[in-house]
Amino acid sequence: MNRNRIARVVATVAGSITLGLGAAALAQEPLKIGFVYVSPIGDAGWTFQHDQGRQEMIKALGPKVQTKVVENVPEGADAERVIREFAASGNKLVFTTSFGYMNPTLKVATQFPNTVFEHATGYKTAKNVGIYNARFYEGRYLNGIIAGKMSKTNVAGYVAAFPIPEVVQGINAFAQGMRSVNPKAEVKVIWVNSWFDPGREREAANTLISQGADVLTHHTDSTAVVQVAEEKGKYAFGYHSDMSKYGPKAQLSATTHQWGAFYTKIANEVIAGTWKPTSVWGGLKEGMIKLGPINPAVPKDVVDLVKKAEGEIIAGTLHPFQGPLKDNAGKDIVAAGKVMSDDELQKMDFYVAGVQGSLPKK
């Protein structure tokens, strides 16, 4: 802090002597950017991917940006304090990377109209608040295709956190992917009621295996499910990050989040003064979702099938939720030739055919 101030004083003094150079030095003042993370960065998972994105942005923009991170910030009053502290200490751009930061972000944003806020996975924008999210379900669909081809029992196990639309989209897309190549495929879901509880995730994974699942995936934050699959000689898909180092044999592929290009773009817009509040929901096409590396155990024809589907999703000719689509009670949801709109996707509250059980009521 002190050294910074001295540097600035020196720059100002130098500037007053050589006017031109001084102005140039001031213009290069880096854009200060704050990142609020909901969990520790660790070495895999939701927050880890956001931090990878931050580092990619730094790599791309170099001295033009200066970032600061606060990790493990609980959603609620603490979040508001951290966000306000960021805004008050001169960060002109703040990324708040968890759903529960929505209201704190909006509240602080009204008090700091000259600071830009970007909130991940929320649904409320404001004059200086943009939102961004990724179409995680597109990756899930591709994972499902591999699962449908690789499963011998035709049963996949899904360890899920909370029954919110984002998680339900993933389950349904996975089932749709499986069913597209294997009409007998079934998906069993266990809710653990926590985003991060390795003990319960592990028990749930073990339970699913003993109930016949031989491919597992999860929408929780730890690597426990992939580890269990590795121990029990079953298959799994990583989520958030490539988790192959926790299950080199088990992980067939993964759905990974890529925020780097988006962070770079937003930072550039703020620097250039062209930023406008937008609602970004990017998928494979925008590069915000990427299919993880595919395990060599997956035969080439399956890889080709996945690559083809990936190309079609990017080209817009294939949609994981295109009609005819029925829910698992047999009710028609989407008519043939139609696809679900983004609005409908964001309210998803049913299981598609192929998912067992019924969705817990909130």
Next chain:
Amino acid sequence: MDNIIPILAAAIAAGTPLVFAALGELVTEKSGVLNLGVEGMMLVGAIAGFATAATTGNLWLGALAGMAAGAAMASIFALLTLNLMANQVASGLALTLFGVGLSAFIGKPFESVSLIKGGTFDIPLLSQIPLLGPVLFRQHVLVYVSWLVFGGVCWFLYRSRAGLVLRSIGESPDSAHAIGYPVIRIRWLATLFGGAMAGLGGAHLSEFYAPMWVEGMVAGRGWIALALVVFATWRPARVMLGAYLFGGVTIAQFFAQGAGIDVTAQLLSALPYLATIVVLVIISRNVNTIRLNSPVSLGRSYRPD
């Protein structure tokens, strides 16, 4: 039927941290000391065990470190309540609060670190018995250790002279003191044993059951252990039963979900706590058993004249 074996085997694994913590607390309470700091001691044991295992790569060293840390926490409690005559209930609650904070603080650098899973051991021959084998004898080594602790505690309390002395101190420290037993020293040892067992239970949780460190991962098991001791009317066999019941319902809720049984997941998560307490209250509702088994001087400070 196919489902029964994995449910039972997983129930025993899930109940084991409780077995350790509750048996330890049972011995402590039998000496007349009520230590409400079990949750805190388990948490500190969990992080000490995990941190040691993660840095040295030796899981057993980690388990020992967990015991040592639990005992160290208990010694704070013993110093306060046995030597300085502080109130046991208040000191125990403070110990839990302290443990929650301390473990979170020490645990910061260990979040999202993974351990190699290890330590399951199939007992030769016994593990081949149908049904019983896969349920009982293909467990983690610490599960077998918990049975040894159970046997040891039963023998010590009801078959050994030292156990008789310990129980008499729990009943009437004055009389025990009058015939020359070192009340404070024995209560110290009982409290340390309770702490070491709570620490081992915590280490089992973080090193083998999860195996991962998460802030607050003991998640109320310390309080359940305390409740188990009371509802089991201070009898080791019932403590074991309660611990496995808790583990069983924890696991059964996952099986119910996987089998497509439609109950709200939140209710299912609350079920283990509810079921354990209801069952223990019912089997222990006889007032006389409670009066007979509860240590009379429990929770009272004793000052030798």
